Amino acid sequence: MATWRERAIRAGMGLFHASGAHRLAEPFTRGLGAILMFHRVRPATGDAFAPNAGLEITPQFLDSLLTHLRGRGYDILSLDAVLARLGSGEAPGRPFVVLTFDDGYNDLVDHALPILERHRAPFTAYVTAGFADGTARLWWLELEEALRRLARVDIIVGGRRIVRDCRSAREKSEAHADIYWGVRAGDETELMRVVTALASQANVDAGRLTREACLDWSGIAALARHELVTLGAHSLTHPRLAKLDAQESAREMAESRAAIAREIGVEARHFCYPVGDPTSAGPREFSTARELGFASAVTTRPGMIFPEHRDHFHALPRLSVNGGHQSLTAVDILLSGAPFALLNRGRRIAA
Ligand SMILES: [Zn+2]
Structure with a gap:
């Protein structure tokens, strides 16, 4: 990114x-x-x-x-x-x-x-x-961890639907760039909505991630x-x-x-x-x-x-x-x- x-x-x-x-x-x-x-x-x-x-x-x-x-x-x-x-x-x-x-x-x-x-x-x-x-929320680490676990994403970001296969490291990196810059363009509410949705789909424990990292x-x-x-x-x-x-x-x-x-x-x-x-x-x-x-x-x-x-x-x-x-x-x-x-x-x- x-x-x-x-x-x-x-x-x-x-x-x-x-x-x-x-x-x-x-x-x-x-x-x-x-x-x-x-x-x-x-x-x-x-x-x-x-x-x-x-x-x-x-x-x-x-x-x-x-x-x-x-x-x-x-x-x-x-x-x-x-x-x-x-x-x-x-x-x-x-x-x-x-x-x-x-x-x-x-x-x-x-x-x-x-x-x-x-x-x-x-x-x-x-x-x-x-x-x-x-x-x-360490949202950028949550987003990374969610995409590491998901094999496919289907998410609306800033009014735009992003549908991508997310299996190989390359696909995950491309999906990440798309979603990351999509949420960076929006406000804080939209950013947290998108990351929360993906983290929830991937069963990422946000609280645990913060406690382990910080x-x-x-x-x-x-x-x-x-x-x-x-x-x-x-x-x-x-x-x-x-x-x-x-x-x-x-x-x-x-x-x-x-x-x-x-x-x-x-x-x-x-x-x-x-x-x-x-x-x-x-x-x-x-x-x-x-x-x-x-x-x-x-x-x-x-x-x-x-x-x-x-x-x-x-x-x-x-x-x-x-x-x-x-x-x-x-x-x-x-x-x-x-x-x-x-x-x-x-x-x-x-x-
Ligand atoms: Zn910082």
């Missing part, structure tokens, strides 16, 4: 890889550094049907990536250290990366944490309150006490906030911070917009995050961090370390900033 933007980046990556042009562009395009986005870190499953593969990397790749970044002279900084550096307006030091992990998966503790400890690498964990207490509050409390961790909020139920009315959108942001404070006694000073693309978080959310007093908020819009971001702490871009191409060359091309200079037509800020 890929947006046109991701496909454009991937096509551009091939060109940069072949030509090495990103190395020439780098001094002009890489900015001060980047915020890297990760989701799951776990051993490869080897399943040919893996529509969410872009959202996971192996522990080995994380380990080699951190070794590589240190070797290239990158500072691995906490989010607060970067905000302080941007706010001070001091001369740029060495290039930096910030490591961020979304959603609050168990594997952050089981697989990523030992590696982050070994590299003395600070990181931010953005947790969704409803995943911790098992009440919110840290509960005691796991998050233990993580939050770790010296390398900055804990951030990632909404109550992981909706695309821009699709909600203003009041509900603000409630998701404020109440997730309140839930974290209530459950584990930690103030989450940073926010991460669920899904985080322009259709999921826009200027209204950026203002709300600022008004609610969050110190920063991150999107999934791709881009580098520039000095100008000192005025846009609530619309920070991130680079997805995509499980679909786990290579150090791919990361070097991303960190050069060259793909985004092209994609954003030289604009440094997308706020």
